[in-house]
Amino acid sequence: MKLQRRPKGEGSISKMPNGHLKMTITLGVGVDGKQKRRSVTAKTKTELMRRVAEMRVQAGQKPTQDAAIYFSDLLEIFMKEKERVVKEGTLRNYKYIEPIVFAPLRDYRLDRITPDVIDYVLDNVTKVDGTPIQDSTLFQMRAKLAAVLNFAVDKGFIVSSPMSKTRRRKQGKRRVDVLVIPTEEDMKQLLSDARAKDNKKKKPHLYLYPLFLLAIATGMRLGELLNIDRVRDIDTKRGTVHIHSQLTIHGCDRPLKTEASTRTIYVQQDVLKTVLTIVPPLETTSKLWGFNGKQICRSTADTLIQDFLKTCTYLPKGFTFHCFRHYHATQLLLKGINPKEVSKRLGHASVKTTLDLYAHWIPEMDEQAANSINTDFIL
Structure with missing residues (x-):
């Protein structure tokens, strides 16, 4: 029929x-x-x-106009495409945004999504639990929505994106404005408390002291640290650690954040010796870090670390494991290490990322630069 x-x-x-x-x-x-x-x-x-x-x-x-698709259809095509080409973290961001920003648009036909419709959705955005969303987060969500609609333009589903005529949103504080960088005293106290905590635990467990020590000494991301293989990645003769993959919620040996994140870095010999002496080999794998004799999973590690850090009330507000990385970077820059070398060590995509993140946190560098100018010409 x-x-x-x-x-x-x-x-x-x-x-x-x-x-x-x-x-x-x-x-x-x-x-x-x-x-x-x-x-x-x-x-x-x-x-x-x-x-x-x-x-x-x-x-x-x-x-054709009769074949115009709905936003829900576009989103399905877009997500399938992204699953093949983007990192897991980026994909998680899109999935987090979906019920907050994308869901209100699902039943709209693409050619009927106007700038006013988008502005209304963004003006009324809240978290899933109903709490307000920060300006910086909303700015990023708007960018993700723009990416979806630009994808629709590239695929020919619509002629132009309505995003260009929507209201601009406040970007909020940049990441460099909210960095939490601990002091040297904070780090000494933290390592002391971590060692005491390790000594009280029943073994086998995640050893916090050597984990924190290696984080301070290398500036590695947590996922990179947790994926170290003591046989394959550590060269005790040269004193290096090779970083080529990471541990995520999806498992071990997952791709790194960027191509530049693949690197080999030097580590003080005494640090490597301390770590390898304290942390015993696991029963089932040559991975360095474990829990109950097996390689630790990311969620377990996150929980153990966060629970411990909450007890360290002397740490600055907002301190997370990633702050070890900030501490490592600023210490290198304060000691006059070339920003380009710091960038390579951290695995940043470019030195600009390093400078954008840390340069204005180091007033001593500016003072040093000012004092380096020759003033012999002053009469």
């Missing part, structure tokens, strides 16, 4: 015996001079139109 008939080449919709809908469309002419026809089936008209639009785009055609 036919539900609808369209002009030749436009495609036709029919109802199949099983209740599904079918549409046959023309996708141009082949090298043999014959028309290329394709059939698409789906349970609903919305799903059928989405598949037709996607097929037309893949064939280099623009979707």
Whole structure:
């Protein structure tokens, strides 16, 4: 039974015996001079139109107005594409945003999403639990929404993105304005408390003292540290650690944050010796860090570390494990190490990232720069 008939080449919709809908469309002419026809089936008209639009785009055609898709369809295509090309952390960010920013737009047809609609959604955004969202977070969410709609433009689903005519949002405080950098006294006290904590624990467990010591000495990210293989990655003769993968919630040996994150760094020999002496080999793997004789999982490590740090009331407000990295970087810069070398050691994508993060936190560097100017010309 036919539900609808369209002009030749436009495609036709029919109802199949099983209740599904079918549409046959023309996708141009082949090298043999014959028309290329394709059939698409789906349970609903919305799903059928989405598949037709996607097929037309893949064939280099623009979707017809009747084949316009909804934001929910676009989001499905977008996420499938991103799953293949982006890092896990970026993908998690999109999934976190989905129920907050994307969900209110799901039932909108793409060509009916206006700047006013977007502004209304962003003006009324709250967290899943109903609490307000910070300006800096909303700014990032707006950028993610813009990426989805720009993807729709690239695929030919819409002619232009409505984001360009929406209101600009406050960027909020930059990351460099909210860095928490502990003092040397803080680090000494922390290491002392971690060692005492390790001595009180029943073994085997996650050894906090050597973990914190290596974090201070290397500036490595937590995921990078937790994925160290004592046989493959540590060279005790040269005093180096090779960083090529990380431990995430998805498992070990996962890709690093950026290509520049793959690196080999030197570590003080006494630090490596201390770490390898305190931390015994695991029973089931050559990975350095473990819990109950096995390689530790990321969620367990996060919990153990956070629970301990909460007891260290002398630490500055907002201190997290990542602050070890900030401490390492600023100590190197304060001691006159070239920012480019610091950038390589941290695995930053460029030295600009390093300077943007840390330069204005070090007034001593500015004072040193001022005093280096020759003033012999003063009369």
